Amino acid sequence: MKLDISVLESLVERARRRSAAFADTRAVWSEGTGIQCQDGRADKVGRGSSFSACVRVLLDGAWGFASTDAPDRRRLEGCLDSAIEQARASRGRVRETGVVAEIPPARGESLASVEIDPRGVSLEEKLRRAAAYEKAARDRHGQTLVNTIVSYNDSWRREVVVNSRGTRVVTEQIRSHISAMMVARSAETRQSGREHRAALAGFELLDRTPPEELSIRAADRAVALLSARRAPAGVFPVVFHPTIAGLLTHEAVGHNAEADLVFSGMSILEGRLGSRVASEHVTIVDDATIPGANGSYAYDSEGTPSARRVLVEKGVLKKFLHSLETAARLGATPEGSARADGAHSLPIVRMSNTFIAPGESSLEELLAPIGTGVFLSGGQWGYVFCERGQFVCNAAEGWMIRNGKLAEHLRDVSVSGMTLKALEDIDGVSREFELSMPGTCGKSGQGAPIAAGGPYVRVKELVVGGQEKS
Amino acid sequence: MSPGRRKGTRRGAGGSGDIAKLAELAVEAAVSMGADFADAEAGESRSRSVSVEKSSLHATSDRSHVGISVRAVVKGATGFSGENRLDREAAVECARRAVEAARLAQSDPDFVRLPAPEAFEEVPGLSDPAVRELGVPALVEMLLAEVESARAVDSRFSVQAGATSSWGLSAFANSCGVRHVREGTYVSCHVFPTLKDGSDVGSYWDFDSARRLEDFSPAGLGRTTAETAKSFLGARDAPTGVFTVVLGPLAAHGLLTAVAAAAGAEGIQRGRSFLAGRLGERIASEHLTIVDDGLVPAGLGSGALDGDGSVRRRVTVVEKGVFREMLHSLYTAEKARRRGEPARNTGHGSRGGGVSPTNVRPALGAKTAAEIISEVGDGIYVNSGGVSPNPVTGEISASVDFGFRIERGRFAWPLRNTMLGVNVFELLKAVDAVSSDCREEPGIVMPTIRAGGVRVSGRGG
Numbered sequence: 001m002k003l004d005i006s007v008l009e010s011l012v013e014r015a016r017r018r019s020a021a022f023a024d025t026r027a028v029w030s031e032g033t034g035i036q037c038q039d040g041r042a043d044k045v046g047r048g049s050s051f052s053a054c055v056r057v058l059l060d061g062a063w064g065f066a067s068t069d070a071p072d073r074r075r076l077e078g079c080l081d082s083a084i085e086q087a088r089a090s091r092g093r094v095r096e097t098g099v100v101a102e103i104p105p106a107r108g109e110s111l112a113s114v115e116i117d118p119r120g121v122s123l124e125e126k127l128r129r130a131a132a133y134e135k136a137a138r139d140r141h142g143q144t145l146v147n148t149i150v151s152y153n154d155s156w157r158r159e160v161v162v163n164s165r166g167t168r169v170v171t172e173q174i175r176s177h178i179s180a181m182m183v184a185r186s187a188e189t190r191q192s193g194r195e196h197r198a199a200l201a202g203f204e205l206l207d208r209t210p211p212e213e214l215s216i217r218a219a220d221r222a223v224a225l226l227s228a229r230r231a232p233a234g235v236f237p238v239v240f241h242p243t244i245a246g247l248l249t250h251e252a253v254g255h256n257a258e259a260d261l262v263f264s265g266m267s268i269l270e271g272r273l274g275s276r277v278a279s280e281h282v283t284i285v286d287d288a289t290i291p292g293a294n295g296s297y298a299y300d301s302e303g304t305p306s307a308r309r310v311l312v313e314k315g316v317l318k319k320f321l322h323s324l325e326t327a328a329r330l331g332a333t334p335e336g337s338a339r340a341d342g343a344h345s346l347p348i349v350r351m352s353n354t355f356i357a358p359g360e361s362s363l364e365e366l367l368a369p370i371g372t373g374v375f376l377s378g379g380q381w382g383y384v385f386c387e388r389g390q391f392v393c394n395a396a397e398g399w400m401i402r403n404g405k406l407a408e409h410l411r412d413v414s415v416s417g418m419t420l421k422a423l424e425d426i427d428g429v430s431r432e433f434e435l436s437m438p439g440t441c442g443k444s445g446q447g448a449p450i451a452a453g454g455p456y457v458r459v460k461e462l463v464v465g466g467q468e469k470s
Numbered sequence: 471m472s473p474g475r476r477k478g479t480r481r482g483a484g485g486s487g488d489i490a491k492l493a494e495l496a497v498e499a500a501v502s503m504g505a506d507f508a509d510a511e512a513g514e515s516r517s518r519s520v521s522v523e524k525s526s527l528h529a530t531s532d533r534s535h536v537g538i539s540v541r542a543v544v545k546g547a548t549g550f551s552g553e554n555r556l557d558r559e560a561a562v563e564c565a566r567r568a569v570e571a572a573r574l575a576q577s578d579p580d581f582v583r584l585p586a587p588e589a590f591e592e593v594p595g596l597s598d599p600a601v602r603e604l605g606v607p608a609l610v611e612m613l614l615a616e617v618e619s620a621r622a623v624d625s626r627f628s629v630q631a632g633a634t635s636s637w638g639l640s641a642f643a644n645s646c647g648v649r650h651v652r653e654g655t656y657v658s659c660h661v662f663p664t665l666k667d668g669s670d671v672g673s674y675w676d677f678d679s680a681r682r683l684e685d686f687s688p689a690g691l692g693r694t695t696a697e698t699a700k701s702f703l704g705a706r707d708a709p710t711g712v713f714t715v716v717l718g719p720l721a722a723h724g725l726l727t728a729v730a731a732a733a734g735a736e737g738i739q740r741g742r743s744f745l746a747g748r749l750g751e752r753i754a755s756e757h758l759t760i761v762d763d764g765l766v767p768a769g770l771g772s773g774a775l776d777g778d779g780s781v782r783r784r785v786t787v788v789e790k791g792v793f794r795e796m797l798h799s800l801y802t803a804e805k806a807r808r809r810g811e812p813a814r815n816t817g818h819g820s821r822g823g824g825v826s827p828t829n830v831r832p833a834l835g836a837k838t839a840a841e842i843i844s845e846v847g848d849g850i851y852v853n854s855g856g857v858s859p860n861p862v863t864g865e866i867s868a869s870v871d872f873g874f875r876i877e878r879g880r881f882a883w884p885l886r887n888t889m890l891g892v893n894v895f896e897l898l899k900a901v902d903a904v905s906s907d908c909r910e911e912p913g914i915v916m917p918t919i920r921a922g923g924v925r926v927s928g929r930g931g
Contacts, residue, residue, distance in 0.1 A: 045571040046550030065531040069554040086530040089607045095526035123574050146741030183742045192862040233927040234710045264524040265628040344533045387664045388671040392869040414867040463927050465867040465889030
C-alpha cells in the first residue's frame, strides 16, 4: 500500500490551480494487534491494517472535504473533484467564511522512538504477557473474581500532511495499551475494578507495568469495593486524587479552552481572555511535547508543530487551543491543536496532555481543615456542557473525609459542578503530581488519545450524586 | 425466502455480487488454511455530512469506505483480521492472518459452531434509494432551514447543528452456508441552539433520524429545540432530598436500554451484569414490560440476521416487572444448554462475541405523560441525563443534564447542577407509571416513566 508523497503534492497543486485559497491532503497508514484474555483464556486475537487518505479545500470561503480507503491517484483526484464541488455548492450559504492562519510552512519528519517495536515481537509473546497479567490477578483473589479481562493493543501509525502553503510533514507513532477489568462478587454484591496504561511506547510499556500496578491493583479494588458503602448525597468539600484531578481539568476547563467552541459562542470562557477565571492556586497546562505521554505528538493533523501551552496561569486565562482556522478567526498563533482520528475525519481542536500544575501543599495539609468531605480517586468518565459550564466526573471509588482524615471507603460516584464556580473554589493544590490518566477523548464523533493528571486538588464544594442521606 | 440466501441487486462500485464473492473467497481461503469454521464480511459505504457552527454553514464532507474482515476458528479458538481494501488479495490475506491468530488463541470449550442457515425473511424498509441519493446540497438546505427555524424563535440564538446521510452494502458469508447481503441507509439531523442572556444560558440538544426519507421529519426540529432551550434560561439549583422523579422519553430510553443491555447473556454468564442470577425474579414494578424487537420494519436497530449470522427474534426481556428472557447469541445459547439451562438463540450476537439489544420497545401504560406529571406534587423532571446504571453494580449516579423542578403538577423552574443517586432495582421497582403516549424513533418506543423515592442532590435550599 504505497503512495508517493509527490501524488499528494500534485493534488494540492491541482487544487490551487482550481482556485482553492487553501488545500491540504493527508494519507494515514496504520496497523495493529489486539489480544483479549478472559477468564483464563486468550479468547480474542486479532490483527488489522488500514490505509486511507483525504483532501480538504477552502474555495471562496467555503470548505469541502472528501476521503477514501485504499487511495490511489485516481481515487484521490475523485476526492479533489468532490471537495471542490462541495465548496462551490456551499459558498453561497456560508455566513462566517472559512479562513486559515498564515504561518510558515512546516517541513519535517517525526519518527517513532520506542525501545521495543511491537511489530518485532511475536504474537505468542504478546499473548503470553497478557495472560500473565490476568493469571496474577486470579492467583491473588481466586474465586472472589467472577470475571477477569486483560486486553492488550499495539498500533503503528504514519500520517503524511501536505498543504498548499508548502507544509509537508510526516508523523509516525507507535502506541501500546494494556488494560485490566476485574469483577468481584460476594453474595448479591458485584463490584468492578479497572486499570490501564497507554503511552507512545513500544512493548517496553509492559516491562514498566508490573501486574501489581495493573491487574492485581484492579482486582484489589474490585474486592475492596465489595465492602465499601454507598456515597452520600449532597454538597461537600471534595479532594481529587491525581487520577481524577486530570478528568476535572479536562472536562471543566480543557474543553472550554478549545477555540472552535469559543468562536461559536459555546464556551463559558468566551470573552474572558486575560481575565481571572480561577483561584490563584490554578495553573493549567496543555503540553503535547511530553516524551512518551499518551497525548503527545510532534505535528498536528494540519502539519503545525505541537507546543506546550499554558492555558491558565495563577487563575488568569492566558490562551486557547487552536486550529489554523480558529487562530485566524481569533487573531492567535496556531500551536498545533488540530487533530483528526484518521483520514476520514476533519481536523478539529483537541487537547493533548492536560493538567493542573503542582502547588505547595501536601495531601495531609489539603485534608486537614475538612470536617466532613469526600475524597475521590480513579476518574472513569466525564462530560461537560461547555456553553453553560456544567460538568460531571465519575470516580471509581472514594473515601469519606472526617476530621481531616480518610475514613469509610465509598463505591463509585459522580460529582457535578459549574465550571467557573468550581475553579474559583479550588483552594488547595498539592506538590505531589502524577500524569497518570491516559485515555481517549471523544468529540464530534472522533476519538483522540490524550493524557491527564495533576496534583491532589481541593474544591470547597461540589454536588455529590450519592445515595445516602448526608 | 429460501434459507440463508438472498439474491443481491447490483449496486455501487463493486456491486453486491462482487462483494459476496469476496466474502465467500475469504471464507474458503480460511477453511483451506485450516480453519474449522470461518466467516467474512465485505462491504462498502458512503456518507455525506454537513455541519453548522455559530449558525453558519461550516464544513461539508463526502467519505467512501471499503473493507473486509474475517473470523477464523481453529480447534475452538478464534482469530480476527480486518483490512480496508476490497480485492481478492485482501480477502486471502485477511483469511491468512485470521487463521494465524486463531492458531495462537486458546480453545474455548464452550464454542460449538457458527450459525447454520435458517429460513428468514428480510426486514423491509432498511434501505431507501432517496436517502442514498441525499447529497451535500440537499443536506445543506435541510439543515440551514432548521437553523433558521431556531433563530426565528429568538435571533440571539447561536446554533450548532449537523446532518448526515449514509448508505452501506455488505455481504456476509460463513463456512456453514449462511449467505446474506445487507443494504442499509441512514439519515440524521441534530440541532443545538444556545441563547446567552447576560450570564444566563439556555440551551438544548435534539435530533431526528431514520432509515427512510418518509420516516424522517426534521422540519420544525430547530424551532421546538430552540423553544425548549429558551425554557432553560433562569436555571436554579435543586434542593437535596428524596423526590418523585419523572424521566422524559430520552432519559427513560437511556435507562431501559441499559436494562436491556444488562440482559445480554454474555455479561450474565460471565458474572459482570447486575442482572446475573436474576432470571425469573421480579426486578421492576408490574408497570414495566420491555421488549427487544430487531425485526421492526425500517427500525433503526433492525436486521434479519445478527452480526453472527443468526436469525433475529423478538424477545420479551421484562414482563410486568419480571425478568423473563435474556438476549442470546448462538454462542451464549449453546453455553447455557451445556450447563443444563433452558435457552434459545435470540439472534443478538456480534462477530466479536458480544450480545446487545436492538430496538427497545417498552409497553405503554394508561396515562398520558401530561397526566403523569400533573399528579406530582413535588418532584424532578429529567429531559435528558446519564440515567444509566453501572453495568456491573447497578448503581446510578447521574447528572440531570436538562431537567425541571415539578411543583404542584407543573414545571416550576429549570434545573442546573443537579444529580440523582439510586440503585437500579430500587428505581425500577419504584416505577408507578409508564405513559400511554411516547416519542418514537423508527423501531424505538420512548415513553415517559415515573418513580418515587429517588435521592436528589443539589445546592438549592
